[in-house]
Amino acid sequence: MDWQGQKHAEMLMQIFLVFSAVAAFGAGYLMRDFRLMMLIYAGGVVLTALVTVPNWPYFNRHPLKWLDPSEAEKHPKPQVSNITSSSSSKKKASKNK
């Protein structure tokens, strides 16, 4: 998911779950049936999970433009330059200690 998609998914999750809870409580209270409330809510949670958790293409409509690989090759990462012979001897000396 891209950044916009993540924000959208989070908002959808909150809305779906709050709505499921309200609908479940309302239905259970009106029908005087506790089990009905629990079933409706469980269904709501499953639906929310199906909509917001998987990486649907809908959440990837604003993809980030990563640098193209061919472009990256033209500007190589600066390498640590090879040590000169004088400094290498110094290094060897220090290594021995």
Place this chain on the structure above:
Amino acid sequence: MHSFGYRANAVLTFGVTMLALMCFLASLSDTFTVPTTSAEVKILNINWFQKQANGNDEVSLTLNVSADLSTLFTWNTKQVFVFVAAEYETPQNALNQVSLWDGIIPSKEHAKFWIHTTNKYRFVDQGSNLKGKDFNLTLHWHIMPKTGKMFADKIVMTGYRLPEEYR
């Protein structure tokens, strides 16, 4: 919301929080019902009334308990626990409560009931104070919810008296 696992965890955690809120509201909705209950306990017979070897009085009764507790049942009620207690005062204790019978009412259909029984639990005093004793019979109930707070209440019935002499 950065990965599948993260989002799945978020759904479950927020889901459980909403569930807790729903259960709290369900329990709160119980406080809005105003129940009307009625009960009556008749002592049909005093079977025997003796002093035990250890010095404590004991009495055996046959009771008829009838009650209508159907208005106590809401959508959030799992069962109602009901018991009958004999209450009286002695020089030693300001209040003695002895449970004589209890039962569980599993649903509204069983809440209007009538039972004819000897006392399920022994009516034994702490000492020898029961001769000619005036006592109350109280029907207590505990409404056990499916979720939330348990409420308890009672009906006190006065005017019962034990015999003056052992029999």
